[in-house]
Amino acid sequence: MKLLEALATTPGIPGREHRMRELIRKHTKGLFDEIIEDAMGSLICVRHPRGKDGKKKDVRDATKVMLASHMDQIxxxxxxxxxxxxxxxxxxxxxxxxxxxxxxxxxxxxxxxxxxxxxxxxxxxxxxxxxxxxxxxxxxxxxxxxxxxxxxxxxxxxxxxxxxxxxxxKAPVTEVGDTVVSQCLDNRIACWLAIRAMEMVKETGHDCEIHCVFTVQEEVGLRGALTSAYAVKPDIGIGIDTTLCVDTPGVPDDLRTTKQGDGAALTCMDSSVINDYDLIEEFEAVAKKHKIKYQRSILARGGTDSGAIQRAAAGTRTLTFSCPTRYIHTVTEMIHKDDMHACRDLLAAWLAQVK
Ligand SMILES: [Zn+2]
CATH class of the missing domain: 2.40.30.40 (Peptidase M42, domain 2)
Structure with missing residues (x-):
């Protein structure tokens, strides 16, 4: 909670992500082999393939995975x-x-x-x-x-x-029942998820080269994800973000997008992207194997970083990995702790098995 609280109360609108960069550097010591700040200000944090023991693995042509968590807020x-x-x-x-x-x-x-x-x-x-x-x-x-x-x-x-x-x-981070409520959980929850999942794969080891990117200027049109995807040229791009969870009064069931407590959301499409079919199935298989709750979703309107990553350079296989969030873009954005943990566990388990 301390990390999420720090992330959600640190101001950083598009183009003014200075304090977020500093905070992320502070909380990721020892996780990455190198951290590059690109011209627009996105932080590209690279971790080479490593075993359980922390030693570098010599994997030929390691799969390059880009995780994109936008660190700006509206x-x-x-x-x-x-x-x-x-x-x-x-x-x-x-x-x-x-x-x-x-x-x-x-x-x-x-x-x-x-x-x-x-x-x-x-x-x-x-x-x-x-x-x-x-x-x-x-x-x-x-x-x-x-x-x-x-x-x-x-x-x-x-x-x-x-x-x-x-x-x-200005709004505090508050625990309400089994949920966390705050402003800008969109998208500080994704920064939290990426850091926590990286801590977990540090323990398990991984064969892929992970480029954990904290992108800038997502809220004004996926701008930082585009330039950093050109820099990384990943084989697989995972855009991590919040998604609508309107399982609340006054909204018909077919518009709810996700359901609170039903786990990590694998977004099949939104208005910026149609995600890779095989990747969705791969995440589902990993979730089933590890008994982690997940749900599929489609966002009728709105885009995420994976939309930019998919079309950078010669194109990338992408998935939008979403955390169900009620009351998005208000100061009372609400996320169930079970969903937070399902997202973290699934992301880490998937990274650990990428060949
Ligand atoms: Zn977002």
Whole structure:
């Protein structure tokens, strides 16, 4: 939980993943043979084939596996500060504005330095319910209608905040029943899964060459995964991400995508990719052998890193490996612990058997 908590409370919008890189480097000491930071900022962490004893294995033409966990989160960039000191932002990634009312936010004037972070309050501009007309109450605002109040004079705000600064929603990581709830489990859960699965294959040994990539700028169009896939040129690419779990009231069963507690989701397709048929079957066979819960899924709309990896260079066999998540893109993203563990165990078991 400590690692997941650190990952989910460290700000990093697309293009401002500086603190995430530092955090991941800190928590992966001894796991990788080399760590390369590419021009866009993705971290490419390589582990050569190794036995149980940790010794390098001499595998000829080892299969190159790329795991892609995007480390960015949806957030905002400051676009304007008005004469009263109210801050306006643009979204970086897809927000449902109905979830943005009355939120605490953090503005990060320095992507590297948490000490300079400033807390603010986000609300839509306009009248409160007491004095709003019926027409005004019905309106769903755009992100551009929201302002951030930093509780300071305009002069003070302008000294501390500038155009292009990162802003993120502020919410804690909380255990609720058998689940974990937080903002940006999309996609810090995948960073957690990749690190934990690597720790497990370190113990079992593996014949494949693993390129564990923490990609940037996924939320604005799978950008970092594309460039890092060109750098790695993998034989197999696994995009690790959250997927919809709308097994909740008000949604018909055929739209639920996944079911909470039913295990790791093997996504057959989404709008960015149709995944490799044999890979899906291979994961299923490994899951059955190790008695790990899994489910197949299809995401009607939305893309993931595997969509970019599949089409990089001369093409790659891919699978989208998903963790069922309720309330995605809100500050209460919810994941069942059994699903977290099923994802981790299945990923590790699959890596350990790749020839
Ligand atoms: Zn995601």
């Amino acid at each position: 957030g905002f960039m400051v676009k304007h500060i008005d004469d009263k000191g109210f801050v306006r932002v643009v979204p970086v990634g897809g927000f449902d504005t109905r979830n943005l009312f009355a939120r605490l936010v953090t503005i990060c004037p320095d992507p590297r330095e948490p000490k300079k972070d400033i807390t603010g309050v986000m609300n839509p501009s306009g009248k409160p319910i007491h004095i709003a007309t019926e027409e005004e109450k019905k309106k769903i605002p755009d992100v551009g209608d929201f302002t951030i109040d930093l509780g300071m004079s305009a002069d003070k705000v302008k000294k501390k905040v500038k155009i292009g600064d990162m802003a993120v929603l």
